[in-house]
Amino acid sequence: MKKKEIQKIYKKKIKLIKKFNEFYYNKSKPAVTDEEYDNLKKEILLLEEKYNFLDLIESPSKIVGHKPSKNFKKDFHRVPMLSLANAFTEEDLINFEKKILNFLSKDKNYTIFYSAEPKIDGISASLTYKSGEFVKGLSRGDGKEGEDITANLLTLTDIPKKIHSKDFPEEIDIRGEVFIQNSDFEKLKEKFANPRNAASGSLRQKNPEDTKKIPLKFIAYTFGFEKGLKINSQFDYLTELNKWGFKTNPLNKLISGVSNLIENYNFVEKQRSNLDFDIDGIVYKVNDFILQKRLGNVANAPRWAVAHKFSSNKATSKITDIEIQLGRTGALTPVAKIKPVNIGGVLVSNATLHNEDEIIRKDIRIGDTVTVERAGDVIPHILSVDLKKRSKKSSKFIFPKTCPSCGSKTIKEFNKLTKKNDAVRRCSSEGYKCDKISIEKLKHFVSKEAFNIDGFGKKIVENFWKLKLIKYPQDIFNLDFSKIENLDGWGKLSVQNLKYSIEQKKTISLEKFIYSLGIRHIGLENAKLLSKHFISFSEFKNLSKQTNYEDLLNIDGIGETQVSSIKSFLSNEANIKVLNELEKVLLIKDAIQNSDDGLLNNKTFLVTGKLNGISRAEVKSLIEENSGKTISSVSKKLNFLIIGEKPTRKKVEYAKQLKIKIIDQAEFLKMLNKTS
Numbered sequence: 001m002k003k004k005e006i007q008k009i010y011k012k013k014i015k016l017i018k019k020f021n022e023f024y025y026n027k028s029k030p031a032v033t034d035e036e037y038d039n040l041k042k043e044i045l046l047l048e049e050k051y052n053f054l055d056l057i058e059s060p061s062k063i064v065g066h067k068p069s070k071n072f073k074k075d076f077h078r079v080p081m082l083s084l085a086n087a088f089t090e091e092d093l094i095n096f097e098k099k100i101l102n103f104l105s106k107d108k109n110y111t112i113f114y115s116a117e118p119k120i121d122g123i124s125a126s127l128t129y130k131s132g133e134f135v136k137g138l139s140r141g142d143g144k145e146g147e148d149i150t151a152n153l154l155t156l157t158d159i160p161k162k163i164h165s166k167d168f169p170e171e172i173d174i175r176g177e178v179f180i181q182n183s184d185f186e187k188l189k190e191k192f193a194n195p196r197n198a199a200s201g202s203l204r205q206k207n208p209e210d211t212k213k214i215p216l217k218f219i220a221y222t223f224g225f226e227k228g229l230k231i232n233s234q235f236d237y238l239t240e241l242n243k244w245g246f247k248t249n250p251l252n253k254l255i256s257g258v259s260n261l262i263e264n265y266n267f268v269e270k271q272r273s274n275l276d277f278d279i280d281g282i283v284y285k286v287n288d289f290i291l292q293k294r295l296g297n298v299a300n301a302p303r304w305a306v307a308h309k310f311s312s313n314k315a316t317s318k319i320t321d322i323e324i325q326l327g328r329t330g331a332l333t334p335v336a337k338i339k340p341v342n343i344g345g346v347l348v349s350n351a352t353l354h355n356e357d358e359i360i361r362k363d364i365r366i367g368d369t370v371t372v373e374r375a376g377d378v379i380p381h382i383l384s385v386d387l388k389k390r391s392k393k394s395s396k397f398i399f400p401k402t403c404p405s406c407g408s409k410t411i412k413e414f415n416k417l418t419k420k421n422d423a424v425r426r427c428s429s430e431g432y433k434c435d436k437i438s439i440e441k442l443k444h445f446v447s448k449e450a451f452n453i454d455g456f457g458k459k460i461v462e463n464f465w466k467l468k469l470i471k472y473p474q475d476i477f478n479l480d481f482s483k484i485e486n487l488d489g490w491g492k493l494s495v496q497n498l499k500y501s502i503e504q505k506k507t508i509s510l511e512k513f514i515y516s517l518g519i520r521h522i523g524l525e526n527a528k529l530l531s532k533h534f535i536s537f538s539e540f541k542n543l544s545k546q547t548n549y550e551d552l553l554n555i556d557g558i559g560e561t562q563v564s565s566i567k568s569f570l571s572n573e574a575n576i577k578v579l580n581e582l583e584k585v586l587l588i589k590d591a592i593q594n595s596d597d598g599l600l601n602n603k604t605f606l607v608t609g610k611l612n613g614i615s616r617a618e619v620k621s622l623i624e625e626n627s628g629k630t631i632s633s634v635s636k637k638l639n640f641l642i643i644g645e646k647p648t649r650k651k652v653e654y655a656k657q658l659k660i661k662i663i664d665q666a667e668f669l670k671m672l673n674k675t676s
Helices: 003-026 034-050 090-103 195-203 208-212 234-244 258-273 289-297 356-362 433-446 458-466 471-479 483-485 494-504 510-516 526-535 537-545 552-553 560-570 572-587 616-625 651-657 665-672
Strands: 074-076 085-087 113-120 123-130 133-139 145-147 171-179 219-226 251-255 277-284 305-309 313-326 332-343 346-352 369-376 377-384 507-509 587-589 604-608 638-644 661-664
Touching: 074 289, 085 090, 090 258, 090 277, 090 289, 090 616, 113 195, 113 234, 113 258, 113 638, 123 195, 123 219, 123 510, 171 195, 195 208, 208 458, 219 234, 258 277, 277 289, 332 356, 332 369, 332 616, 346 369, 433 458, 433 471, 471 572, 483 494, 507 510, 510 526, 510 537, 510 587, 526 537, 537 560, 537 572, 552 560, 560 572, 604 616, 604 651, 638 651, 638 665, 651 661, 661 665
Parallel strands: 085 305, 346 377, 507 587, 604 638, 638 661
Antiparallel strands: 074 145, 113 251, 113 277, 123 133, 123 171, 171 219, 277 305, 313 332, 313 369, 332 346, 369 377
């Protein structure tokens, strides 16, 4: 079949699915059955996979539904809606509690009570009440900014519109989950793929009257911003929610001890199939609000909560091929292509094989019949091989010793901490020499957590790369839009939108910029630490002129692994050229420095020895909250050495030599107007 004929068929299918989306999302009248819609979508995606010149903006691979987000204005959450860390095993829960006890400096006999709350698989929403009246409702969005869906939420009978209780806070953002009961979904299953999709599609209709037709429910479980909340614990808060007229999960329990959490987990999992709503795990929250406040957050998740996911779904399939994928750090990841199989309502055709060692350990081969598992209902992987069904002609899979993209030697780096070679094999090329790594770096550069350029997704990166429109990050800000306008699937309006999106992102914070570079071992949290250290982009870039990077080890949270990665990145000429070119087109904002009105402003601290009733992590938090800074070694930059029980003698002696002030815990707390 000729190229023009293929494009004609493809465009016809795109036009048809657009029509179906219009009926489904804007008119609430599905024109076809779910099966017909899914088959059409599958046909489009298969065409795109087979012919890389097919790449329209309207493709279902790029959009979800009919872009309902345009129907809503956006607004910021007064307190971010954080994500949760996951736990899958009893060992994960033991480590979770251990970290809490260490942070709070409590011994293992200290009892922590948890509010154990089954996690409903629905759509998160935040409801703002002022003087008892429901005034605004936002979707979760990206956690910081959500869509204003107030009108649609007002149609839910589970959401009180006016609360008259005298003990209700003056202002509060009550958060919970919008969902559809399984019994109600039975009447709607011809219109929606599953209950969660039904809740999502219904809640984001532009016409509230359409939302009103769907039996949506709301269960409350936490809060964001509050003013005047007179409650001391999570479980008491859940009790008050019921008094105020909100519905809460009937399976919520107050529990202490990991063994009791496991017992409750097993009980709830057995009840799972009998419930009238879908749950995918249990969330454990430290019950005491004072302890929650002390524990605080790490990155985008609270230290005081974890989601214990239910056991995964499994299925049997056959491996048709093993492909090697390259990531932005050069890591070679093997992926098993399997005969499509439905696991937990999701059609799975790929499964991760993790690394070379995993393939050798399980002796996984092309043609094998395997058990596929969706661990934590998220990532499909190969659990085991059925050796009885293995062909006698099968041969072991040989992992490539050269990069499948650029031909460079693949290596396993030696890990100084473990004293072993890493399990992951990597391409040895540096900078932008390897095409596949370069493409992945560009995808990371425009990703949501980095530059977040609207309309510039992974498919666009791949397409523009093939057309030689981009090769380096700076090329994104110097695109030839006249060429793009003439491409299939593009026109004046779509090009103008892309140009506008790129222009909007020419101003970026230093921490986001550092993260966008894709330096190995430098995630969002480390990028934030580095930005606070360097303050400005010029200081960060000037590091490349230095030979000694040891000063970075004074940044609490940055270790030798991160320092080695930064040094390697800044030692590469191609990377320096990228930095220089980006500097010409971007406004990289200096890092926001800590408030200079704190009690510990311009003072640096180091802790040695065990403190009483307070951990080093909490001391660090207190110092930073009060505009101070912690460093990791004794040097002339240190102002105060805080000593506890059994301090390191060398640190104390060196501090005395440098005439650094040595204080104990009581003196430190006195500086904060606190008592021990």
